[in-house]
Each structure stands twice: as C-alpha cells, then as structure tokens.
Amino acid sequence: MVNRLPLSALNRKLLRDLTGMKGQALAIALVTMAGVAMFVAYLSNFESLQRTVDVYYERQRLGDVFASLVRAPARLETALASIPGVEAVETRIVVDVTIDVPGLGEPAAGRLVSIPARGRPRLNDVYLRKGRWPEPGRPDEVLASEAFIRAHGFRPGAGVDAIINGRRRSFTIVGVALSPEYVYSTRPGEIIPDDRRFGIFWMERRALATAFDMEGGFNDVSLRLARGASADEVVAHVDRLLAPYGGIGAVPRSMQPSVWTLNSELTQLRTFGFITPAIFLAVAAFILNVALARALTLQRPQLAALKALGYSNRELAWHYVKWALVIAGAGGIAGIAVGAWLGTLMIELYNQYFRFPALDYALSPLVALGALGIALGAAAGGAAGAVGRAVRIPPAEAMRPEPPHRFGKGVIETPWLERRLGYAARMVLRTLERRPGRSLASSIGIALGGAILLVGLGFIEAMDALITRQFVQAMRQDVTVTFVEPRSPGVVHEALRLPGVVRVEAQRMVPARLRARHRSRTLAVTGVDPSASLSRIVAIDGRIHQVPPGGLLLSRALADVLRVGPGDEVVVEVLEGRRPVRDIAVAGIVDDMMGLQAYMPIEALHRLMREGGVVSAVHLQVDRAALDALYSRLKATPAVAGVTLREAALRNFRDVLAQNMSLMIGITVIFAAIIAVGVVYNAARISLSERSRELASLRVLGYTRAEISSILLGELAVLTVVSLPIGTGIGYVLGRIITAGFESEVYRFPFVVTPAAVAWMWLTILGAAALSGLLVRRRLDRLDLVAVLKTRE
Numbered sequence: 001m002v003n004r005l006p007l008s009a010l011n012r013k014l015l016r017d018l019t020g021m022k023g024q025a026l027a028i029a030l031v032t033m034a035g036v037a038m039f040v041a042y043l044s045n046f047e048s049l050q051r052t053v054d055v056y057y058e059r060q061r062l063g064d065v066f067a068s069l070v071r072a073p074a075r076l077e078t079a080l081a082s083i084p085g086v087e088a089v090e091t092r093i094v095v096d097v098t099i100d101v102p103g104l105g106e107p108a109a110g111r112l113v114s115i116p117a118r119g120r121p122r123l124n125d126v127y128l129r130k131g132r133w134p135e136p137g138r139p140d141e142v143l144a145s146e147a148f149i150r151a152h153g154f155r156p157g158a159g160v161d162a163i164i165n166g167r168r169r170s171f172t173i174v175g176v177a178l179s180p181e182y183v184y185s186t187r188p189g190e191i192i193p194d195d196r197r198f199g200i201f202w203m204e205r206r207a208l209a210t211a212f213d214m215e216g217g218f219n220d221v222s223l224r225l226a227r228g229a230s231a232d233e234v235v236a237h238v239d240r241l242l243a244p245y246g247g248i249g250a251v252p253r254s255m256q257p258s259v260w261t262l263n264s265e266l267t268q269l270r271t272f273g274f275i276t277p278a279i280f281l282a283v284a285a286f287i288l289n290v291a292l293a294r295a296l297t298l299q300r301p302q303l304a305a306l307k308a309l310g311y312s313n314r315e316l317a318w319h320y321v322k323w324a325l326v327i328a329g330a331g332g333i334a335g336i337a338v339g340a341w342l343g344t345l346m347i348e349l350y351n352q353y354f355r356f357p358a359l360d361y362a363l364s365p366l367v368a369l370g371a372l373g374i375a376l377g378a379a380a381g382g383a384a385g386a387v388g389r390a391v392r393i394p395p396a397e398a399m400r401p402e403p404p405h406r407f408g409k410g411v412i413e414t415p416w417l418e419r420r421l422g423y424a425a426r427m428v429l430r431t432l433e434r435r436p437g438r439s440l441a442s443s444i445g446i447a448l449g450g451a452i453l454l455v456g457l458g459f460i461e462a463m464d465a466l467i468t469r470q471f472v473q474a475m476r477q478d479v480t481v482t483f484v485e486p487r488s489p490g491v492v493h494e495a496l497r498l499p500g501v502v503r504v505e506a507q508r509m510v511p512a513r514l515r516a517r518h519r520s521r522t523l524a525v526t527g528v529d530p531s532a533s534l535s536r537i538v539a540i541d542g543r544i545h546q547v548p549p550g551g552l553l554l555s556r557a558l559a560d561v562l563r564v565g566p567g568d569e570v571v572v573e574v575l576e577g578r579r580p581v582r583d584i585a586v587a588g589i590v591d592d593m594m595g596l597q598a599y600m601p602i603e604a605l606h607r608l609m610r611e612g613g614v615v616s617a618v619h620l621q622v623d624r625a626a627l628d629a630l631y632s633r634l635k636a637t638p639a640v641a642g643v644t645l646r647e648a649a650l651r652n653f654r655d656v657l658a659q660n661m662s663l664m665i666g667i668t669v670i671f672a673a674i675i676a677v678g679v680v681y682n683a684a685r686i687s688l689s690e691r692s693r694e695l696a697s698l699r700v701l702g703y704t705r706a707e708i709s710s711i712l713l714g715e716l717a718v719l720t721v722v723s724l725p726i727g728t729g730i731g732y733v734l735g736r737i738i739t740a741g742f743e744s745e746v747y748r749f750p751f752v753v754t755p756a757a758v759a760w761m762w763l764t765i766l767g768a769a770a771l772s773g774l775l776v777r778r779r780l781d782r783l784d785l786v787a788v789l790k791t792r793e
Contacts, residue, residue, distance in 0.1 A: 027678035029331035034671035035280030036335025041342040042273025060125040062180040063222030070246025083237045085229025090123035091218035100161040107635040108197040109642040114205035123222045131156035131175030139207030143177040148199030166638035184261045248511040248575040249522040264744035271741045283448045285382030293386035313391045320387045328379030332372040428714040443723040449679035450727030454761045455735045456669035461752040471650040477534040477619035480644040489613035500626025509616040515571040516562040527605030534619040540750045551587030555597040681772040720769040
C-alpha cells in the first residue's frame with residue numbers, strides 16, 4: 001500500500017494556489033459579491049416590507065372589501081352585515097375638498113374621512129403618531145396625515161382652510177395620524193404621491209355629516225370578512241345592495257389603491273431580487289469555469305504527481321472544487337455585508353413614501369444563508385465541468401505537456417497575410433486561431449461583463465425616456481381641473497374666462513367595471529376628443545395613438561389582465577348615472593407606461609351614458625404670468641374637486657419614484673462596472689499565467705519587454721474588441737428580460753439602448769482592458785526568467 005501525504009497537504013496547496021493567483025481570485029470574488037449583495041438587498045427589503053405590512057394591516061384591522069357610493073341610509077348597514085361571510089362593517093363619510101394651505105400658492109386637495117366621536121373605528125383604525133384625538137363637540141378639530149404634515153413642516157395646532165359647499169371653513173390640526181388605507185396616498189386618478197398638495201384629514205362624523213348633508217347616511221363602507229369567505233362573492237352582494245344608492249363598484253382589498261400599489265412594489269422587489277442576482281451569479285460561475293479550466297491545464301504535472309502519490313479522483317476533485325468554494329464563500333460573505341448596508345439605504349427610501357408606524361430593516365438568517373448557499377452552488381456548478389475533465393486524465397498522460405489542439409498551417413500562415421503582419425501580430429492571431437474554443441470563452445466572459453453594464457446604463461436611458469413620454473409628449477397641459485360632479489358643456493367656455501387660460505380641452509371620465517369572462521377590473525373609462533393635443537395617448541416607443549372611432553382603446557397592461565386583444569369584446573358595466581351595461585369591442589391596444597387605462601371617443605362615451613356633452617375635467621394651457629391669479633380663482637370655486645399641475649407631477653415623480661429607481665439603477669451600474677473590470681483582469685491574468693514560459697523564452701532570445709508585452713496585450717486587445725458587439729447583443733436581450741420582469745400594473749419601463757449607452761459601455765470595457773493591461777505589464781516586467789524557465793520534470 002502506498003504511503004500518502006497527509007490530507008492537510010492538499011489544504012496547504014490550496015492556500016498556496018490562491019495566494020499565487022490572488023488577483024484572479026479577487027476579481028471572481030467581486031463578481032460573486034455583486035450578485036449576493038443584490039440578492040440580499042432586494043430580498044431582505046421584501047421581507048422587511050412584507051412583515052411590516054402584515055402586522056400593520058392586522059393590528060389596525062384593514063378592511064377586506066371597500067366600496068364608495070353617492071349616499072345610502074344608515075339602516076343599510078344591517079343588510080351589509082348580513083351578507084354571508086361578512087364579519088364586521090364600518091360605514092363612513094368620505095369627501096374630497098379643495099384645501100388652502102398657508103404658504104402654498106396653488107390649490108391643494110384634501111380627503112375628509114369621518115371617525116367616531118367616541119371610541120375607535122371598527123375597521124381601518126387610525127394610528128395616532130403625535131398629538132391627540134379630536135374632542136367630541138369640537139367640529140373644527142381634525143387629524144392630518146403624517147406625510148402632509150411633514151411636507152409643510154406643520155405641528156399640532158396648525159390650521160388649514162377648506163372649501164366646503166362653497167364656504168371657506170377653518171380647521172385646526174390637533175394630531176398627526178397614519179392609516180393602513182393610506183400607506184401610499186395619492187389623489188384620485190394619480191399614481192405618484194404629492195404630499196404637499198394632497199392630505200388626508202380625519203374629523204368627527206357628526207361634524208362632517210352636517211357639513212355635507214349626510215346626517216343619517218353614509219357614502220363609503222368597508223367590510224371585514226370571516227376566514228375562508230369569498231371576496232368575489234361578497235363584492236357581488238355589496239354591488240347589488242349599493243346599486244340603487246349610486247354605488248361605484250366594490251373592490252377587494254388587493255384592488256384598494258394603496259394596497260394595489262404596495263403589492264406591485266413587493267412583486268417587483270421579489271422579481272428583481274431573483275432575476276438580477278441570478279444573472280450576476282451565472283456570470284461568476286462562467287468565469288470560474290473558464291479560470292479553473294485554464295488553471296488546471298497549467299497544473300497537469302501536479303495532478304499527475306498527486307495521483308501517483310495515491311490521491312483518488314474524488315479527493316482531487318474536492319480539492320479543486322474547494323478552490324472555487326473558498327473564492328465564492330469570501331465573495332458571498334462580503335456580499336452579505338454589502339447587501340445589508342444597501343438594504344438599509346433602500347428601506348430609508350421606502351420610509352419616505354410608504355407611511356408605516358415603523359418600517360425597520362431586518363436581515364433574516366434565511367436570506368443570508370440562502371444567498372451564501374446560492375453563491376456556493378453557483379461556484380460548485382461552474383467548477384464541476386472543468387474539474388471533472390481534469391481529474392479523469394490518466395497520470396501518465398498528465399505528466400506530459402498538453403498537446404497542441406491543431407497541427408499544420410492555419411489562415412494566418414498564408415503568404416499574403418505573412419507579408420502584411422508583423423511577427424507579434426502573427427503570434428497573437430495564431431494563438432487565437434489554434435484555440436478557438438478558449439478564445440471564444442474568454443471573449444464571452446468579457447462580453448457578459450459589458451452586457452450587465454449595458455443593462456444598467458439602459459435603465460438610466462429608460463428613466464429619461466419615461467419622463468419624456470409621460471411628462472413632455474403625453475401631458476402637454478399646464479393644469480388639469482377635476483370637478484366634484486360632472487358639469488355641463490358650458491364649463492369649457494367658463495374655463496376659457498379664467499385668468500391666463502389660453503386653451504381648454506374637455507375630458508369625460510366614467511367609473512366602470514370591465515369584464516372579460518371571469519376576469520375584471522374597476523377603473524375609469526376616459527372619453528377623449530380625437531382632436532385633443534394637450535393630453536395625448538403616447539406609447540412606450542413614443543408613438544402617438546388616436547382613439548379609434550369604433551370601440552375601446554386599452555392599455556396593454558389592462559389587456560393582459562383581461563386577456564383580450566383587438567377584436568375581442570368586453571362587458572362595460574358603467575357604475576354611474578343610468579348604469580348601462582354594454583358589450584364593446586376592443587378596437588386597439590396601446591403599450592403605455594402608467595396605470596391601467598381604457599379610452600373611448602368622448603362622443604361615443606356620451607352616447608353610452610345617454611347624456612349631452614357632460615365634462616368631468618378640463619385640461620388647461622395657461623399663461624405662466626397669470627398662474628397666481630388662476631390659483632386664487634380655483635381655490636374659491638366650489639365645483640373644483642382637484643387641481644393637478646404638470647410641473648408638480650414631474651417634480652414628484654423625480655423626487656419619489658425616480659429617486660428609488662436611481663438607487664437601484666446606480667447599484668446595478670456600479671456592480672456591473674466591477675464585474676466588467678474583474679472579468680477583463682481575470683482574462684489578462686490567465687493569459688499571463690499560461691504564456692509566462694513562452695514569453696520568458698522570448699526575453700532570453702533577445703526580445704525587449706515592449707515586444708513581449710505587445711504579444712500578450714495584443715491577445716487581450718483582440719479578445720476585448722471581439723467581445724464588444726457580442727456584449728451589446730447579450731446586454732440588449734438581458735435588458736428586455738429584466739424589464740419584462742420589472743413591469744407591473746402601476747408602471748412599465750421601456751428598455752432603451754441609445755448609441756450613447758453603447759459608447760459608454762464600450763469605453764468602460766476598453767478602459768478596464770487598458771487598466772488590466774497596465775497591471776499585467778507590471779507583472780511581466782518583474783518576470784523571474786530563471787524561475788519560469790526551470791523544468792518541472
């Protein structure tokens with residue numbers, strides 16, 4: 001029996017190997033770190049948000065079904081409570097009003113929500129952050145939403161004025177509050193929160209009922225369901241009961257605006273947390289495979305010696321797999337630390353526009369261990385193929401140098417090329433030609449680094465494209481005025497007489513439920529003038545769509561939800577007026593960017609409603625010099641429910657959504673740049689390890705350092721140049737895949753690859769190649785000729 005060296009000798013060899021190639025190991029560890037960090041940051045934020053949401057909804061008793069109506073008598077509450085599956089009912093009064101905020105020139109909107117004079121709401125309980133509850137018999141005391149208070153720097157005791165039934169009324173804010181209904185609070189019809197111009201106010205029910213002639217009635221209801229009850233069946237019952245009282249369609253909790261937006265964000269976090277790290281770790285596995293395969297080629301004599309000493313294939317395979325696991329483990333541990341730090345930054349952003357009593361970041365052991373396990377699994381998978389091929393080589397064969405893959409003259413040896421190429425160029429091209437598989441693998445490795453970088457740069461371009469499409473091409477109006485009740489056609493002429501108004505376009509919006517078989521969505525069908533130019537329908541690719549004359553124009557997101565296409569029919573159940581129900585054909589699909597939209601020609605919508613030229617809102621083009629006068633007039637107009645300013649909407653988008661996206665995109669770009677540099681440097685170091693003996697021989701033969709450097713760096717230059725178009729193509733495909741996974745019902749992003757983005761990607765890769773070349777050149781200049789040329793036999 002052969003006496004073997006102790007197994008710990010393999011571990012000492014492992015440490016020597018890793019120390020000898022610490023640059024390559026660091027490059028691969030950085031790639032792994034990037035993937036793990038993104039996995040940890042996104043998934044830990046998902047868990048933190050989901051845990052906070054579940055606890056908050058349960059503790060504050062958020063309703064399971066919500067419905068609004070015009071007015072119903074209080075006795076209807078008994079009928080609602082008797083619906084099978086209903087556990088609790090909370091009727092309320094909810095009214096949107098115009099708010100005059102001190103120090104704010106333009107009109108703001110407020111939502112007044114009733115609360116009991118004594119006791120707490122049975123459902124949708126309010127969380128008091130600061131101050132006190134309104135005292136019974138004090139009708140002018142209100143609670144205000146925390147976001148509104150912070151946006152204006154108010155404290156308990158501050159006052160605001162509201163226009164109620166044409167009369168100005170002053171309120172005193174006595175407390176700062178939060179509600180599970182308004183974790184993400186936006187005014188009706190908008191997607192981006194505007195905390196300066198929209199606030200929620202809770203006041204005593206009797207005072208609110210008196211102000212709006214709602215004594216003995218209600219116009220809003222929430223229901224809590226028993227465990228196992230069907231929300232769809234309850235919604236159907238509620239709709240039947242509320243239809244005679246102007247019900248505008250009950251919705252389950254998942255469709256309540258705040259919950260809907262929050263769920264979309266959670267879905268995106270989870271999707272992005274799996275797709276992007278998976279791509280990064282796949283790149284790391286590929287690089288590990290290439291690096292280990294080429295490193296094992298250099299260790300063929302050592303493999304043979306170890307086999308001769310009695311080590312089995314299994315022991316040697318485990319030894320080299322540990323090489324990959326140590327690198328991935330180091331990168332994984334660093335990635336967990338970096339991911340936890342990034343997670344705290346992301347949770348701070350979420351705290352700015354998701355309002356919870358407490359939203360704290362927590363990294364669960366499951367996420368950390370899962371991230372480390374995925375990194376180790378990717379490393380083991382990447383190493384398995386290379387290690388398996390190496391350890392299966394018989395010892396006698398492994399003792400010999402690896403034979404050339406091809407013999408004979410290649411394309412480079414043709415007389416025409418030989419006369420036109422120098423010796424260094426011929427040596428570079430000959431090496432690449434005779435090992436095409438290895439050359440292609442190196443180019444693909446570099447291309448993958450560039451592809452991920454292009455994805456990050458493409459998302460930056462996508463953000464700019466989204467802003468251009470939505471706030472420049474689509475929203476061309478300066479101001480949009482929404483009315484409390486639909487107005488007669490004469491309101492268009494009245495709007496033209498407002499200060500500074502130079503152009504007016506009318507719009508009609510009707511609440512409706514769109515059904516296609518068992519799928520449905522409740523939303524506003526928008527009637528649009530085909531000749532409108534202030535508010536246009538713009539697709540994600542920048543094309544402007546006209547409303548087709550013979551049917552509905554649906555956003556692609558809504559068509560996907562309903563699973564319909566052009567030519568299909570949907571059932572339109574109008575939830576206002578005479579409540580007609582019609583089968584209407586889908587005449588077109590527009591791939592837009594925000595929300596779920598359904599459009600009709602305004603005249604066709606009027607015919608459906610059997611009404612004249614009724615108007616729900618007007619878009620205004622305004623002389624900027626007269627804006628202050630216009631704001632003053634609108635604040636004093638009782639019929640105005642809300643005022644939307646295009647500039648304010650754009651500013652809010654940049655402050656809220658774009659800020660969050662910029663952090664995510666910034667993380668992707670930084671990590672992609674790390675990967676690009678790491679991949680290129682790894683390729684350069686491997687080439688130096690493989691060709692150090694050949695290059696040392698040339699130095700002994702009299703070649704200068706510059707000449708041998710041109711041979712090594714020339715190979716790197718060719719591989720890098722070849723990788724650029726490959727990386728561009730792969731990056732475009734990856735970008736489309738990630739963008740598709742990032743889409744939600746709230747907003748969609750185009751993936752835009754501009755020449756500038758491609759140029760920046762190419763320059764970054766070329767810069768990484770130049771930097772790697774300088775580092776390799778330094779090592780080449782310090783090459784120990786005697787040590788390299790020593791034979792190992």
